[in-house]
Amino acid sequence: MFVKDCFILSSPFFNAYSQSDLLGKIIFLGLVFLSILTWVILLNRGYLAFKARNSAKFFEGRLTEKKGSLLSIEGLQEKNKNPYYSIFSETRKNTLEILAKNKHFGLKGTGREEIFLSPTDVDIVESHVNTVIAKEVQDLEKNLYVLALVTALAPFLGLLGTVWGILTTFEDLTMQGGDTSHAVLQGLSLALATTVLGLVDAIPALVGYNYLKNYIRNFSLEMECFGHKLVTDIEMHYRKVDIS
Template sequence: METEVVSAAAGVGGDFSLWSLFLRADPVVKTVMGILVIASVWSWAVIFNKSITFSRIKSKSNKFEDQFWSGKPLDELYRKIRDKQDHPMARVFAAAMEEWGQTKSTGRTDSLVVGARDRLDKILNVSVSRELEKAEKDLGVLATVGSAAPFVGLLGTVWGIMNAFQAIALTKDTNLAVVAPGIAEALFATALGLLAAIPAVVGYNRYSAALNSFAVRLQGFADEFSTILSRQLDERAR
């Protein structure tokens, strides 16, 4: 490591471009920078994916609810979407309708009606939980990058400052040209940590709020649908 510090100090020039800083950096600092770049790219990929996913879910849910509340028979709507369950609300609806189809073929005693109502409620709740779990996928990546990236960058910062002090000790020269490479590496690692963390934190907060909003909407739909099916069960039991 001492040889590397001396070489860096001796070879420093006026080029402080980002690429030059990376090439001159200590292997440990290079590793830190690489990790932060990968984390940043990964978090941006998640952000773009979630942006498209939630936009699509919102648009298709709006269309589905318009059809659901249009007054058309539920069986007709189910036949229409049975082979095209491409969003959470449709899949929750289809799961309940499959159970509803089996319920209609049973007897009409009060005990069977009560059992059917319980099964429908459980299927709706399980379906809602499953769909929310799918929608939440990869949000943990943003949370992890947002919380860990500044500390990973800090590791590179500390290591770069250590290199700067070692350069001073080995050359016995406090000239700025001696400590500049290590300090530049340290600041660059800090900047990369912040560049990775800030978008991840913003993205996590945004899409967590979007997920919570959709969770309320999906659970509300499931409750309303359960009420409709329960009412129809009561009418069949009379």
């Protein structure tokens, strides 16, 4: 424990922080906060995206094992919500509502029991599927903009520390006489440390943001394919076909 404490106290970053003025300390703390925020968002969003994709694939496998129309499938409750289940359940609910309205308004008093979806109804179902998919993608991308913000802000904040460190160095050189090596080293330490911290913040944020955006974009394409399969299955079972 003592060795660890000595290592921290002898760290160039700690020395630069302890020897900097108030503005320098604020810049240091701001960069540390951005670093913590970046990793929290990366780990949280990454875990949720991977979990959603894996659970969605598992649900798709369960759905494939079922026979018959998707609207007749029961017992597919999910403990953990995943995008595929949300798309399936919302599409099923929306389609059943449309069929119920068609039965009430179109077949009332006719004595017929067949229920069909018109081409317009199919378009409504497909539009509803696209809306659900867009909402799921929005949920997966929640707070990712912060990573883009850190990517842009951290280098500038590090540059601010660099400029401020050099400025304080020249100020000390003009104000002090004799041996000014300590003042020069103190200012350069602040300048270089904040530059490094800015890059340490920006690089993981940039890589993580682009990776997660690409991962979610690919997953959104898979969701669109899944939604298209649902609409196609519903259309095959419930769209009325005119036979001449």
